[in-house]
Amino acid sequence: MAITLYDTAHGISLRLLDVQDAQAYLELVQHTRIPYQPVEPVRDDEFYTLDAQMRRIKDRMKAADEGTGYQFGIFTIKDDLLIGQVSLNNVVLGVANYADMGYFIHPDYQGGGRMTAAVKLAVAYGFRALKLNRIQAAVLPANKGSQRVLEKNGFQPEGIARKYLKINGMYQDHQVYAVLAEDLEEVQQP
Numbered sequence: 001m002a003i004t005l006y007d008t009a010h011g012i013s014l015r016l017l018d019v020q021d022a023q024a025y026l027e028l029v030q031h032t033r034i035p036y037q038p039v040e041p042v043r044d045d046e047f048y049t050l051d052a053q054m055r056r057i058k059d060r061m062k063a064a065d066e067g068t069g070y071q072f073g074i075f076t077i078k079d080d081l082l083i084g085q086v087s088l089n090n091v092v093l094g095v096a097n098y099a100d101m102g103y104f105i106h107p108d109y110q111g112g113g114r115m116t117a118a119v120k121l122a123v124a125y126g127f128r129a130l131k132l133n134r135i136q137a138a139v140l141p142a143n144k145g146s147q148r149v150l151e152k153n154g155f156q157p158e159g160i161a162r163k164y165l166k167i168n169g170m171y172q173d174h175q176v177y178a179v180l181a182e183d184l185e186e187v188q189q190p
Contacts (some may be wrong), residue, residue: 138174
């Protein structure tokens with residue numbers, strides 16, 4: 001499945017990761033391992049191997065084929081450098097019509113609106129191509145930067161999910177954010 005989305009103003013594109021991206025993705029997760037440890041699950045050393053990332057990408061490719069998840073790499077348009085990821089996970093169609101969103105960007109590329117632009121592209125894909133009704137994300141309450149990314153994309157805080165995910169070795173509360181397709185339709189109307 002070939003999908004590429006562009007935001008030329010921010011110099012990025014999104015495309016589904018495939019096996020040819022495994023080495024670049026491995027380097028990205030290795031580089032972000034220490035700076036993002038406070039907001040990530042603890043992972044064993046095997047996670048940071050090429051084999052593990054190849055398996056992970058293959059699993060995500062299968063999920064995309066099945067319509068249950070989409071792992072987009074964030075690439076620079078100028079030199080096609082992989083600088084981050086945004087994903088729509090746990091896609092549930094039918095009565096629910098929603099997905100969970102996750103994302104991260106290489107620390108050297110923070111600022112300048114690239115992460116906000118990448119989330120915007122993924123949200124548009126979720127609502128337009130997948131016909132989702134809702135996209136939700138859970139963020140640690142102290143992660144103000146991530147909260148700003150969501151809020152700039154129309155996500156609204158809905159409450160605290162107590163001890164929602166095991167992050168940095170402990171179950172931690174998360175602020176749940178969500179955006180509905182109708183929220184963005186209202187914003188876009190004159």
